[in-house]
Amino acid sequence: MLNNLPPLFKSSAYYTLFIQNRILLEKQIFEAKFNKSYLRVMVERVWLRLLKNRIDTIIVQTETMKKKVKELYSSSKKYPNIRVFPFAKSFEKSKFLITNSKKYKFDFFYPANGNAHKNHAKLFLAWRELAALNIYPCLAVTLDASNEDLLNIIKQLQQDGIDVVNLGWLNQQETIETYLASNAIIFPSLTEAFGLPLVEA
Numbered sequence: 001m002l003n004n005l006p007p008l009f010k011s012s013a014y015y016t017l018f019i020q021n022r023i024l025l026e027k028q029i030f031e032a033k034f035n036k037s038y039l040r041v042m043v044e045r046v047w048l049r050l051l052k053n054r055i056d057t058i059i060v061q062t063e064t065m066k067k068k069v070k071e072l073y074s075s076s077k078k079y080p081n082i083r084v085f086p087f088a089k090s091f092e093k094s095k096f097l098i099t100n101s102k103k104y105k106f107d108f109f110y111p112a113n114g115n116a117h118k119n120h121a122k123l124f125l126a127w128r129e130l131a132a133l134n135i136y137p138c139l140a141v142t143l144d145a146s147n148e149d150l151l152n153i154i155k156q157l158q159q160d161g162i163d164v165v166n167l168g169w170l171n172q173q174e175t176i177e178t179y180l181a182s183n184a185i186i187f188p189s190l191t192e193a194f195g196l197p198l199v200e201a
Contacts, residue, residue, distance in 0.1 A: 001016045001017070001018055001059075002015060002016065002017045002018065002055075003017075003018050003020075004017070004018070004019055004020065004021045004024060004044070004048070005017075005044060005047050005048055005051075006047070006048065006051035006052055006054045006055050007051070007054055008047075008051070010054060014056050014057075015054055015055050015056050015057075016055075016056065016057040016058075016059060017055045017057070017058050017059070017080075018058075018059045018060075019058055019059070019060055019065065019069060020060070020061060020065075021044075022065060022068065022191050022192060023041055023117060023191065024041070024044055024045055024048050025065075025068040025069065025071070025072060026068075026191060037115065037116065048072075049072070052072060052073065052076065053076060053077070053078040055080050056080055056081065057080055057081045057082075057083060058080045058081070058082045058083070059083050059084075059085055060082065060083075060084055060085075061084070061085060061086055062084065062086065063084060065084075066082050066084050069082050070082065104181060104182055104183040105138075105140075105181040105182070106138050106139070106140040106165070106178070106181060106182040106183065107137035107138045107139065107182070107183050107184065108137060108138070108139045108140070108182065108183070108184055108185070108186040109139075109140045109178055109179065109181075109182035109184070109185050109186070110123065110139065110140070110141050110142070110185070110186050110187065110188070111141075111142050111170065111175055111178070111185075111197045112141070112142065112189060112197070113142075113143070113144070113147075114143045114144070114146070114147030114150050117189060117190045117191050118188075118189050118190075119188040119189055119190050120141065120143070120147075120150050120153075120188075121150070121153070122188060123139070123141075123186070123188045124150075124153050124154070124157060124164065126188075127139055127157060127162055127163075127164055128157065128160075128162060131160070131161070131162045136161070136162065136163050137163065138163040138164075138165065139163065139164045139165070139186070140165045140166075140167055140178060140182065141154070141164065141165070141166050141167065142166070142167050142168065142169060142170050142175075143166050143168070144168060144169045145168075151166065154166050175197075175200065176200065179200065185197060185198070
């Protein structure tokens with residue numbers, strides 16, 4: 001099974017492609033022009049469109065993604081089998097029961113990487129505007145060291161007394177524990193293939 005992109009070299013093999021990156025199917029691009037992320041997305045979009053007819057079956061996670069894939073093949077002579085397989089791990093509910101009296105460590109939690117379409121910059125701007133109104137909710141985010149620009153914004157917010165906490169990269173168990181320590185999840189992302197945090201929460 002392939003992930004997001006068709007094979008570069010043609011063969012007689014039966015190819016199944018799992019597409020979870022909706023950015024490759026969108027007309028709009030959210031990355032800043034001419035940085036590494038922008039160039040990578042543009043190359044992968046061309047790659048997908050030029051070689052899409054080498055795929056026999058495409059697996060997606062939602063009906064919305066299925067619709068996007070159909071649009072991709074709207075003018076193609078070869079049409080793949082498109083299958084929807086929702087993904088959500090089952091958890092033992094009793095293990096995660098909480099009461100209304102619980103005191104939360106964070107007001108809002110946003111588990112996401114630092115890609116431009118995740119919209120952290122706007123989220124941080126909203127926290128600054130709330131501070132101007134003397135409203136100071138605590139926001140937890142999960143950015144790794146590669147997101148230098150966003151980390152610098154967080155540092156400036158913290159220096160200004162605005163309550164934004166970066167937890168860094170979290171594994172699944174740590175993410176679940178942070179859900180339980182948060183009053184609400186916030187999700188300002190501009191586009192998603194599936195939006196797994198919404199299901200996890």
